[in-house]
Amino acid sequence: MSTPVIEVKGLRKTYGPNAAVDGLDLTVNKGEIFGLLGPNGAGKTTTILLMLGLTEASEGEIRVLGHDPFREPLAVKQRVGYLPDAVGFYDNMTARENLAFMARLQDMPSSTAQMRIDEALLRVRLAHVADKRVATFSRGMRQRLGIADILVKGAELAILDEPTSGLDPQSTQELLDLIVKLASEGMTVVLSSHLLSMVQSICSRVALFNKGKIGLIGKVSDLAGEVLGGSYVIETVADGCDIAAVTRGIDGIGNVSMSNSGVVRIDATRDVRGEVAKAIVEAGGMLKQMSMDRSDLDEVYARYFERMDSYAA
Amino acid sequence: MQRKGSPFTGLASVAMKEAADHMTSPRMHLVMLLILLTALGSIYGALGEIKSTVSEDPFIFLRLLTTAKQPLPSFVTFLGFLLPLIGIALAFDGINGEYSRRTMSRILSQPIYRDALLAGKFLGGLLVIGICLVTLWLLITGMGILMLGLPPSGEEILRGLTFLLVSLAYAGVWLAISLFFSTVFKSPATAALAGLTLWMVFTLFWGMIAPLAASGIAPADPFNQMSIIHQAEVGQAIARISPNTLFNEATIAILNPQTRSLGLVFAYQMERAVMGMPLPFGQSALLIWPELSGLLAAMVVVYTAAYVTFQRQEIRA
Ligand SMILES: Nc1ncnc2c1ncn2[C@@H]1O[C@H](COP(=O)(O)OP(=O)(O)OP(=O)(O)O)[C@@H](O)[C@H]1O
Ligand SMILES: [Mg+2]
Numbered sequence: 272m273s274t275p276v277i278e279v280k281g282l283r284k285t286y287g288p289n290a291a292v293d294g295l296d297l298t299v300n301k302g303e304i305f306g307l308l309g310p311n312g313a314g315k316t317t318t319i320l321l322m323l324g325l326t327e328a329s330e331g332e333i334r335v336l337g338h339d340p341f342r343e344p345l346a347v348k349q350r351v352g353y354l355p356d357a358v359g360f361y362d363n364m365t366a367r368e369n370l371a372f373m374a375r376l377q378d379m380p381s382s383t384a385q386m387r388i389d390e391a392l393l394r395v396r397l398a399h400v401a402d403k404r405v406a407t408f409s410r411g412m413r414q415r416l417g418i419a420d421i422l423v424k425g426a427e428l429a430i431l432d433e434p435t436s437g438l439d440p441q442s443t444q445e446l447l448d449l450i451v452k453l454a455s456e457g458m459t460v461v462l463s464s465h466l467l468s469m470v471q472s473i474c475s476r477v478a479l480f481n482k483g484k485i486g487l488i489g490k491v492s493d494l495a496g497e498v499l500g501g502s503y504v505i506e507t508v509a510d511g512c513d514i515a516a517v518t519r520g521i522d523g524i525g526n527v528s529m530s531n532s533g534v535v536r537i538d539a540t541r542d543v544r545g546e547v548a549k550a551i552v553e554a555g556g557m558l559k560q561m562s563m564d565r566s567d568l569d570e571v572y573a574r575y576f577e578r579m580d581s582y583a584a
Numbered sequence: 585m586q587r588k589g590s591p592f593t594g595l596a597s598v599a600m601k602e603a604a605d606h607m608t609s610p611r612m613h614l615v616m617l618l619i620l621l622t623a624l625g626s627i628y629g630a631l632g633e634i635k636s637t638v639s640e641d642p643f644i645f646l647r648l649l650t651t652a653k654q655p656l657p658s659f660v661t662f663l664g665f666l667l668p669l670i671g672i673a674l675a676f677d678g679i680n681g682e683y684s685r686r687t688m689s690r691i692l693s694q695p696i697y698r699d700a701l702l703a704g705k706f707l708g709g710l711l712v713i714g715i716c717l718v719t720l721w722l723l724i725t726g727m728g729i730l731m732l733g734l735p736p737s738g739e740e741i742l743r744g745l746t747f748l749l750v751s752l753a754y755a756g757v758w759l760a761i762s763l764f765f766s767t768v769f770k771s772p773a774t775a776a777l778a779g780l781t782l783w784m785v786f787t788l789f790w791g792m793i794a795p796l797a798a799s800g801i802a803p804a805d806p807f808n809q810m811s812i813i814h815q816a817e818v819g820q821a822i823a824r825i826s827p828n829t830l831f832n833e834a835t836i837a838i839l840n841p842q843t844r845s846l847g848l849v850f851a852y853q854m855e856r857a858v859m860g861m862p863l864p865f866g867q868s869a870l871l872i873w874p875e876l877s878g879l880l881a882a883m884v885v886v887y888t889a890a891y892v893t894f895q896r897q898e899i900r901a
Pocket of ligand 1: 315898
């Protein structure tokens with residue numbers, strides 16, 4: 272039932288002796304929101320450029336919508352929308368003119384373009400500034416105009432490079448809502464980001480990049496299990512007992528660690544709050560606070576790279 | 585590598601946008617103002633000069649373009665000087681400007697080839713220069729009709745149009761040079777400076793460099809006539825590397841119908857020639873043929889260099 276939209280096999284891209292992307296295997300299916308994560312310089316942007324055929328791969332194979340983006344760029348670009356990080360527009364032209372120019376490059380009849388542009392500007396809530404010059408736009412407005420560009424194109428696949436960078440929390444949320452909505456209408460979305468909580472909230476799957484390779488790939492909850500040894504995190508504060516010691520016997524508890532502020536963190540594969548509380552109280556401890564979070568991607572991310580660094584050292 | 589789809593998709597859209605941008609840009613308005621002022625000045629001077637000296641001349645409209653009244657140079661001299669400036673002004677931020685505006689990757693993620701972007705920029709600039717040249721020519725012709733009280737002859741119009749063509753090719757060379765610098769240098773300021781430097785070298789210093797280089801390459805022996813001739817020929821060949829030389833030679837031949845040759849002329853070659861007799865248009869056209877093709881070839885070569893550089897660039901902005 273799942274049709275692959277992007278298929279990447281053994282992809283490598285080298286700059287001189289350094290590999291920016293080093294043996295990548297990846298499949299993105301139709302209707303997915305796929306997140307590319309990783310620290311600066313991990314190769315996310317390079318991967319995206321390769322998918323768009325803007326740079327040539329050194330090795331490996333890419334298929335986007337069934338075509339090779341470097342050999343048949345027009346077939347791919349006809350159906351793929353791209354939002355670069357730090358998106359730019361022609362400042363001396365209005366929002367509408369900018370979109371119209373891109374539509375002309377797609378050979379779209381101007382009546383169709385007119386209609387789609389109005390519609391797209393409404394969706395990204397820029398209709399009221401449609402005829403203002405883009406020079407006057409804020410960062411968030413530009414970002415949304417970039418999304419409008421993809422809407423006008425009617426892209427089947429949207430590739431967004433750090434779509435929320437530089438946005439305030441409210442604009443970020445709005446943008447995420449928009450992306451989710453587009454995906455629910457059948458658009459496949461690939462996005463790269465540093466904002467893990469955001470990726471977690473909307474992505475169906477993520478790939479964790481590390482030095483040009485994919486370290487981890489899968490659903491956020493699966494990754495948490497893999498990296499943290501449990502997908503539940505319990506934070507608790509108690510006086511008068513050693514939590515690590517008293518909870519040792521409890522089944523399902525993974526790592527227990529204490530932070531500087533005195534909060535103890537327990538990773539677990541199931542909800543162990545009741546047993547932990549009981550153990551603390553029975554050991555004569557004063558339980559002051561206990562809370563549970565599904566462990567989030569921030570954790571996965573931090574732990575994963577901690578581990579990679581310690582391997583490297 | 586094999587590619588599918590036409591490289592010309594989107595070419596017209598890019599060219600039209602470029603042309604529209606140029607037409608409304610303050611930069612273009614400034615350059616046009618400069619040219620218009622010099623044109624008015626030199627034509628006005630030429631009119632006065634013509635009225636006072638030449639009584640009857642079958643090519644009086646051409647004289648308008650070539651006559652200089654001290655201290656102003658003639659219109660064609662001005663144009664030889666200023667056309668490169670338009671070419672440079674229109675293209676120095678052609679490619680690197682797209683990078684610094686961060687629009688490059690968005691444009692190239694549209695279903696067009698890079699060819700279309702580069703060619704569109706070039707053709708858009710050429711279109712604007714063409715429009716300006718034609719306007720200027722019509723303006724001058726109009727002024728001439730008003731002040732002289734007679735219309736230009738058919739041959740004058742033909743020669744005028746040929747002159748426009750030569751000017752367009754000449755400006756095209758500089759447009760291509762400027763576009764090339766805009767692909768090579770990441771900063772528009774550097775590209776502009778490189779263009780202006782080359783312009784200075786070719787318009788001001790080449791006249792000095794060419795004979796110097798010639799005397800280095802082919803030293804002349806004062807007792808050997810052939811060696812003197814050889815040196816002169818080498819000097820001319822070097823001078824013709826400069827598009828300005830080609831432009832000047834071509835305009836002289838096409839606007840002064842009496843011109844019979846653009847190189848060294850020996851007395852025996854002029855035997856039985858009626859001095860001062862104008863050549864028919866076809867003969868003048870033949871005369872400038874090498875110059876015109878030289879300009880076109882230079883344009884193509886420089887454009888190709890820009891194309892190759894651009895195709896290899898990585899698009900990260
Ligand atoms: N033109 C280039 N020449 C040489 N190395 C390059 C070039 N472009 C990128 N790199 C290298 O490739 C690696 C991957 O870069 P890339 O831009 O893909 O990272 P990224 O994951 O997008 O990072 P960020 O999160 O900062 O955007 C980096 O180490 C970078 O130094
Ligand atoms: Mg990046």
